[in-house]
Amino acid sequence: MADMTKPAKKASPVKNGYLILYNAISATLWLTVLGRVIGANAMRGHQYAYPAAGEFCKWTQTLAGMEVLHSLLGIVRAPLFTTFMQVFSRYAIVWGITDQFPSLTTSPAYSSMLVAWATTEVIRYSYFALTLSGWQPKALHWLRYHAFFVLYPLGISSEAWLIWRAVGPARDAGMELYSWVLLGYVVLVYPPSAYILYTHMMTQRRKVMKVLKAQNEKATQ
Structure with a gap:
């Protein structure tokens, strides 16, 4: 996933506090x-995952729409x-798929x-x-830039x-046009979108690993 909440520059105390609160709540x-x-x-x-978490997940994911606004306003x-593409793809799932066809959630x-x-x-x-609070546990840093190797393919x-x-189900419900939209989306749009998101994360990882390598080399000199 994209670094949607990484501050662009040295943030003001108000901006920094807001981002810490937003990330902590999320x-x-x-x-x-x-x-x-x-x-x-x-x-x-x-079969009981949706009754237990479906609605809660839908609104939690809806809150992530704030990240498009954060990017648009230059807050992060x-x-x-990339931010819009990721948020939109999630919206398509929680509002256009599982909310419309709950039988699929079993x-x-x-x-x-x-x-x-x-x-x-x-x-x-x-x-x-x-990180915004000035603390960066090594284990969490490692997970941030390695766990996606497994989690991205699983999620996608x-x-x-x-x-x-x-x-x-869309065709059975008489939503013929919608069924073609879904078919086109998963066949034509999803593969390149998934590739863009995955390679973006790979790029982010390479940048971070390059910085860490330089820091380690400097520390050993």
């Missing part, structure tokens, strides 16, 4: 989603297009998607909240499966 909300999904799967089965150093793919989303966001938001494949499976 991390807590996603941790709640993760706990609810894992609890539902462990105690009752994946994040590319607007599949294991829905639970795996939420686990991937929530884990990624807990790491990301916690990382930024602590789960999302694509749900969109694909929504084509049939």
Whole structure:
């Protein structure tokens, strides 16, 4: 995922405080989603993931729309297009798929998607909240730039499966045009979008690793 909450420059105390609060609240909300999904799967089965976390996740993800505004206003150093693309893809899932066709949420793919989303966001938001507070745990830093290797493919494949499976229910409901939109989205739009987001994160990782390598080399001199 893009670095949507990384400050562009040395932030003012007000801006810094706002970003710390925003990231801390978002991390807590996603941790709640993760706990609810894992609890539902462990105690009752994946069929109960949506009743346990679906609505809460929908509104938690809706809050992330603030990140487009953050990028647009220059509050954070994040590319607007990449930020919008990621937020829009999530909106398409929570509002256009699972909210419209809740029967799809009984599949294991829905639970795996939420686990991937929530884990990624807990790491990301916690990382930024602590970094902005002047503290950067090494373990969290490592997770921020390595966990996506597993979490991204898991989340993206789960999302694509749900969109694909929504084509049939949309046609059955008489939403013929919508079914073609979904089909076109998962076949034509999703692959390049996923590639752009994944390679963006790879680029971010290379930059961070390069800085760390330079710092380590300087420290050993």
